[in-house]
Amino acid sequence: MLAIVKDKKGPGYVFKEVEIPKIKDDEVLIRVKAVGICGTDVPILKGIREVPIPLIPGHEFAGDIVEVGSKVKGFKVGDRVTPAIVIGCGHCYYCRNGMETLCDNIIETGIHVDGAFAEYVKVPEKVVHKLPENMTYEQGASIDPIASAYHPVKKASIGSEDIVVVFGPGPIGLYATQIARAEGAKKIITVGIKGDEERLKLAKKLGADETIISDENLLANINKLTDGRMADVVIEATGHPSVFEMALSSVRKHGTVIMIGIFHAPATANIAQIVRREIQIKGSICYSWTDYKECIDLVESGKVKIEPMISHTFDLKDMDKALEVIDQRKAIKIILHP
Template sequence: MPQPLAGWVRVRVRAVGICGTDIPIFEGIRPVPYPLIPGHEFAGEIDALGPGVTDWQTGDRVAVGLVIGCGACPACYRGQENLCPRITEIGIHINGAFAEYVLAPTKTLHRLPDHLSFADGASVDPLASSYRGIRRLNLQPCDDVAIFGLGPIGLYALQAVRAHGVRRVIAITPRRGLRGEIAHRVGADAVIESAACGDLTEAVRAANRGALPSVVIEATGKPSVFADLYRTAAPGARVLLLGIFHERGMFDPAQIIRRELRVEGSFCYTWDDFEASLDLIARGQVRTAPVITHTLSLSHMAEALERIHRREAVKVILEP
């Protein structure tokens, strides 16, 4: 069993989610150090304390962020550890939580309120991954928002923009199915099936009372969506890219220039983003239950991956 170093703890994993970025690791598309135990969306109980740890006790319930900044660079000093040039990520650069126990430094820990489940705690990571970018959009009550992609990131982004009190939210997915149904349940005013609607721009206009949205959020990770993102954005709109892209894409920059679109990327999250996202769940402004479609034992990982590949599952939580 791994022993925690100074300033680290050992966490007994109670719930861990399968992230879309775990799939390319399993498939060998995303380069990672080997051997590696993936898994970075997790919560559990502190099982052992490393030397010098005084602010935590064994038995404390925690949700854990994956980002470990070096603590000494300008980005870390600004509280932007997600931009640290020497960033280390649990489950990507070092062993993660697809296991009974995982090691984590105390600076990644967040106290999990008693009224939240471990599955709630394991759901903070995907929410925080969307919420970081959404906080920077400076959303207003007059904003209309279109969201491309209804995986966990998109569905949590949908709820996060709703929590900001925007006027209207339009969810866009390739085809009819479970994801669109969940989008309706968590607050979408309209769900558009892009493969069946013909002219997507006109479908978005029709769903938004004749106007194009002032905010467009990408949560697909697919370069092929770029053209639709820019075509469906109103002149002067903000376009937020949340997806992690594992392939290169091409797009027409003229759309951005002529329509004065403000395109912004958002990578991962900071400690503050994670804490704010945990608070959204704790206050009931974001619901995890509709997004979590399957809960399985960790020993059923193969079944979980099959369900994801067949698009039968949206978010799978595994319990070691």
């Protein structure tokens, strides 16, 4: 089969023929029909994030089962499916308590083991979900990032009187905006930077009541839009160290800050305000099996829309073109077709 392979440390990758994976008794082999490029994939391909070498990245995908292991009971050849990224051990404290994303022995498809930037990929049965008949492969390939936004929004326990500020109009931030709307937030304010104008227009179409370009007047603007209260919930979905201080300053006393963005550098902030203003800070990574299933339901019901999010589609062999579009900040979500 053809695959994108990270074959050495540092920048670069190759597009080449490799063997089709051989499945174990508890695994299924999937013919990939659609796979998204995640913000995690880019630093892997550029050599910024270390991974086992060689590795086929890619974890946001959907496709058809073409082979099942002898112990697989819940799926059959021909099923249309989308798998979750997290493969928990099932035995540690966290797995046994429904927190498999924190598994002590975690394995993630496309990060620790070969993923879906290929024509075929194998995964354990336990992470696979069936696609509803009316759901497209592109929608199925979008469940992973939706679930990555859904898990943290759930942690916020948003109520009907809550004002939510979302930092970052990237895919996760835009999905968080949609989910906060589905959860019944009173007002949603999405914040971007210069160059995010088109993304912020999309945020309004997807559920934001207000959008702001971050500048020296950011806090004054949030203060005005919240009638002086500031946000009940702040969702940080950028991963930029400078935003942490902004997030703390944007939330009200005893408000909640949810951290989704992956920081690749230390952040500095006035920690005293966390104590003096009793700010609640919660981290979030990935999602649970239940989160994933519930996000399939959100898409099927139309409460979360993925079509406006897909800005570009490419063949798998055109990864270079896809990364160029990402570097130029022209893309929102890219879907590849092997």
